[in-house]
Amino acid sequence: MVGVDLGGTKILTVLAGMEGDVLARVKVPTGAELGQEHVIDKIVETVQAALLEAGAPAGSVKAVGMGVPGPVDADNGFIHFAPNLGWRDVPLGEIMRRRLDLPVYMDNDANLAALGEHRYGAGRGAADMVYITVSTGVGGGLILGGRVYRGAGGGAGEIGHVTVAEDGPVCRCGNRGCLEAVASGTAMARRAAALVDEGRGAGILAAAGGDKNKISARAVARAARAGDAAALAILRDAGRYLGIAVAGLVNLLNPAAVVLGGGVMESAGLFWEPMLERVQRRSLPSSLEAVRIVRAALGGESGAMGAVALAIERASPVKA
Amino acid sequence: MVGVDLGGTKILTVLAGMEGDVLARVKVPTGAELGQEHVIDKIVETVQAALLEAGAPAGSVKAVGMGVPGPVDADNGFIHFAPNLGWRDVPLGEIMRRRLDLPVYMDNDANLAALGEHRYGAGRGAADMVYITVSTGVGGGLILGGRVYRGAGGGAGEIGHVTVAEDGPVCRCGNRGCLEAVASGTAMARRAAALVDEGRGAGILAAAGGDKNKISARAVARAARAGDAAALAILRDAGRYLGIAVAGLVNLLNPAAVVLGGGVMESAGLFWEPMLERVQRRSLPSSLEAVRIVRAALGGESGAMGAVALAIERASPVKA
Numbered sequence: 001m002v003g004v005d006l007g008g009t010k011i012l013t014v015l016a017g018m019e020g021d022v023l024a025r026v027k028v029p030t031g032a033e034l035g036q037e038h039v040i041d042k043i044v045e046t047v048q049a050a051l052l053e054a055g056a057p058a059g060s061v062k063a064v065g066m067g068v069p070g071p072v073d074a075d076n077g078f079i080h081f082a083p084n085l086g087w088r089d090v091p092l093g094e095i096m097r098r099r100l101d102l103p104v105y106m107d108n109d110a111n112l113a114a115l116g117e118h119r120y121g122a123g124r125g126a127a128d129m130v131y132i133t134v135s136t137g138v139g140g141g142l143i144l145g146g147r148v149y150r151g152a153g154g155g156a157g158e159i160g161h162v163t164v165a166e167d168g169p170v171c172r173c174g175n176r177g178c179l180e181a182v183a184s185g186t187a188m189a190r191r192a193a194a195l196v197d198e199g200r201g202a203g204i205l206a207a208a209g210g211d212k213n214k215i216s217a218r219a220v221a222r223a224a225r226a227g228d229a230a231a232l233a234i235l236r237d238a239g240r241y242l243g244i245a246v247a248g249l250v251n252l253l254n255p256a257a258v259v260l261g262g263g264v265m266e267s268a269g270l271f272w273e274p275m276l277e278r279v280q281r282r283s284l285p286s287s288l289e290a291v292r293i294v295r296a297a298l299g300g301e302s303g304a305m306g307a308v309a310l311a312i313e314r315a316s317p318v319k320a
Numbered sequence: 321m322v323g324v325d326l327g328g329t330k331i332l333t334v335l336a337g338m339e340g341d342v343l344a345r346v347k348v349p350t351g352a353e354l355g356q357e358h359v360i361d362k363i364v365e366t367v368q369a370a371l372l373e374a375g376a377p378a379g380s381v382k383a384v385g386m387g388v389p390g391p392v393d394a395d396n397g398f399i400h401f402a403p404n405l406g407w408r409d410v411p412l413g414e415i416m417r418r419r420l421d422l423p424v425y426m427d428n429d430a431n432l433a434a435l436g437e438h439r440y441g442a443g444r445g446a447a448d449m450v451y452i453t454v455s456t457g458v459g460g461g462l463i464l465g466g467r468v469y470r471g472a473g474g475g476a477g478e479i480g481h482v483t484v485a486e487d488g489p490v491c492r493c494g495n496r497g498c499l500e501a502v503a504s505g506t507a508m509a510r511r512a513a514a515l516v517d518e519g520r521g522a523g524i525l526a527a528a529g530g531d532k533n534k535i536s537a538r539a540v541a542r543a544a545r546a547g548d549a550a551a552l553a554i555l556r557d558a559g560r561y562l563g564i565a566v567a568g569l570v571n572l573l574n575p576a577a578v579v580l581g582g583g584v585m586e587s588a589g590l591f592w593e594p595m596l597e598r599v600q601r602r603s604l605p606s607s608l609e610a611v612r613i614v615r616a617a618l619g620g621e622s623g624a625m626g627a628v629a630l631a632i633e634r635a636s637p638v639k640a
Contacts, residue, residue: 071606128472142572144464151574152448153610161604162568166485175602248482248568252462254471282495284481286391290473 001315002047003307004066005109006039008032008084013046014304015054015061018312020120024053025301032085039085040092044099063103063315065307067112068092074154077106105314110157111148112306113296114141117259119309121297126257130249131296132159133262134242138180142253160184164244179245183238185217185264191234192220203228217264224270232270239271243278250283250291261296321635322367323627324386325429326359328352328404333366334624335374335381338632340440344373345621352405359405360412364419383423383635385627386416387432394474397426425634430477431468432626433616434461437579439629441617446577450569451616452479453582454562457492458500464573480504482568484561499565503558505537505584511554512540523548537584544590552590559591563598570603570611581616 005012007030015024026046031038043066051058070082077093096104107115114123114131123129129143140159142149150156160180161173168177169187181187193215195201207223208214223231246258272295279293298305325332327350335344346366351358363386371378390402397413416424427435434443434451443449449463460479462469470476480500481493488497489507501507513535515521527543528534543551566578592615599613618625 126472128476144469149464149573151607151610152446152576153574153606155604155607155610156448156572156574158571158574158604158607161571163564163602164483164486166564173604244483244486249572251478251481252476252569252572253469254473254476254478256472282483284475284478284493286473287471287475287478290471290475 001308001311002050002061002064003112003304003309003311004043004046004064005112005301005303005307006030006043006066006068006085007109007303008069011039011042011046012301012304013043013050014301014308015050015056016305016308020305020308020312022301022305023056024050025304026050026053030085036085036087036090040095040099043096047100061102063105063311064096064100065112065309065311065314066092066096066104066106067109067303067307068106069109071154072106072108074105074107074150077104103315105310107148107306107310108154109303110139111141111150112310113261113302114143114157114259114306115148115309116298116302116304116306117261117296118143118146118306120305121302122259122294123257126255126292128253128255129257129259130159130246130253130255131157131259131261131302132242132246133296134184134260134264135262136185136264138184139262144253159245159249162245162248164241164248179241182241183245188217188220188234188238188264189215192231195230195234201230204231207231218267221267221270235271236274239274240278242271243275244282246275246279246293247282250279250287254287255291258291258293259296260294261299261302265295266299321628321631322370322381322384323432323624323629323631324363324366324384325432325621325623325627326350326363326386326388326405327429327623328389331359331362331366332621332624333363333370334621334628335370335376336625336628340625340628340632342621342625343376344370345624346370346373350405356405356407356410360415360419363416367420381422383425383631384416384420385432385629385631385634386412386424386426387429387623387627388412388426389429391474392426392428394425394427394470397424423635425630427468427626427630428474429623430459431461431470432630433581433622434463434477434579434626435468435629436618436622436624436626437581437616438463438466438626440625441622442579442614443577446575446612448573448575449577449579450479450566450573450575451477451579451581451622452562452566453616454504454580454584455582456505456584458504459582462573479565479569482565484564484568499561502561503565508537508540508554508558508584509535512551515550515554521550524551527551538587541587541590555591556594559594560598562591563595564602566595566599566613567602570599570607574607575611578611578613579616580613581619581622585615586619 138160165177171178171181208219389404458480485497491498491501528539
């Protein structure tokens with residue numbers, strides 16, 4: 001089976017066997033700025049390159065799973081709006097089926113990252129699992145009863161827009177105090193930049209090479225590892241807010257696992273402890289006992305592996 | 321089918337046909353203070369009385385559904401701890417099966433109230449539905465994909481213990497700022513009593529008959545309806561917090577319906593508008609569009625009707 005993770009900056013395509021064993025992986029820049037046709041050509045090329053890399057004959061793939069960055073109609077693969085690609089109303093499912101001459105199954109990237117971690121990663125065996133990704137934004141996906149939970153309009157899992165700080169900073173969604181507005185990489189960088197603007201945060205500025213425009217969550221993490229107090233406070237607060245959200249999910253959904261991934265989660269590990277401390281303090285004991293809270297295991301490949309799992313599920317019992 | 325809602329203060333037993341048509345209803349005080357044997361005798365009496373009232377022969381009932389106030393093992397009806405009854409480790413399912421000589425299916429009261437509203441009340445037709453009950457506490461139940469969602473340990477739906485006010489008042493669960501700590505009837509009454517202690521809240525005190533010990537959410541609601549500003553502020557704040565929690569659920573679960581019930585919801589309707597205003601402001605537009613936010617339709621009978629639905633589901637295709 002083929003799994004494609006179509007992102008705003010890169011396309012990752014994986015060829016895998018029925019057990020999720022990776023036979024080949026191909027990663028190329030998306031080149032979204034070059035237009036929709038270019039991106040679609042690139043996707044097709046990655047699929048062909050993956051087959052070539054594995055030495056697999058063209059007919060050996062029976063279905064393609066694909067994750068897209070934004071809401072998508074899981075039934076037909078119609079994309080209404082994908083801001084990271086600059087796309088509106090693109091019938092991507094239909095286009096890809098025609099170009100690849102294969103069944104193509106689609107879902108949004110967060111749902112597929114959740115599915116990937118559930119089938120092949122840190123969430124294996126957990127019938128009910130929450131996946132949270134912390135990167136420039138905060139996203140998530142829910143696996144309930146062993147399946148992706150999509151809700152009434154396919155929009156479930158928007159963990160980044162749960163309020164955790166009533167009077168907190170304004171979020172890009174327009175509200176105040178969303179998890180994303182206080183715990184995303186963007187939020188951490190913004191808070192760090194504000195500190196620097198106030199003439200504080202020298203350690204963070206140094207970690208950003210002295211360039212105010214290069215202040216990022218990564219720079220904050222670097223400064224924190226070097227012991228900078230302001231950077232540590234930023235990570236601690238972000239971790240605490242994440243912990244409040246996770247505790248709410250534990251109490252509400254009583255999941256067997258909460259899996260945390262995403263670039264910021266990987267680079268800013270110093271917010272793990274404050275997060276966990278809040279989860280332990282704010283979760284109901286019986287639900288806390290039932291849950292394991294773990295880091296994602298598949299790194300940048302959760303989404304592509306979820307796309308593989310989707311293709312396997314939807315195309316079974318046919319084998320690739 | 322027979323549905324029993326075993327509560328801390330009353331037992332409500334309903335006899336209903338396969339379409340949920342109520343043939344008889346019997347309500348008696350639980351008398352929990354008289355001991356477990358007494359309560360079990362009372363349950364048996366209500367079932368017999370309901371049959372008598374409907375003129376139904378004893379053999380016409382094929383199964384009994386029962387809701388209990390606290391966590392219960394849905395498989396065998398074992399109650400670990402029901403504080404409202406003062407019970408610990410009671411194999412109620414087994415006891416009731418022996419006493420009634422019928423299959424008895426059990427779940428906690430909030431899950432069954434959710435199921436009742438889903439099958440026969442305000443949540444009909446909503447595959448994914450959130451039920452919230454606001455009374456002395458705040459509880460809830462989740463219907464996902466048309467079924468009660470229980471989570472890994474049967475503890476899902478604890479909406480009352482989602483944090484909505486990071487530094488809010490201490491909750492009986494030990495945390496701060498849980499929804500229950502700011503929006504339950506108990507929370508409203510406590511805030512009103514504190515106002516009166518400070519020499520303010522004269523309108524609320526008057527609504528409580530001048531007796532500080534009689535300050536309740538109901539008294540606050542009465543004072544608010546009479547135009548008392550302090551009472552209105554208490555309801556408004558409680559409604560806003562409830563709205564923050566509902567918006568979080570809308571964004572997270574993308575449900576087709578959110579159904580709000582419970583005694584305080586019925587008596588303190590003045591917090592509906594501030595609640596709705598927050599939901600509208602804090603929900604993602606696509607998920608807001610997909611959801612209807614409505615009051616429970618079955619009043620005090622949601623739980624008993626959910627117990628009927630449980631008995632029908634579990635015992636089908638046998639008819640009562």
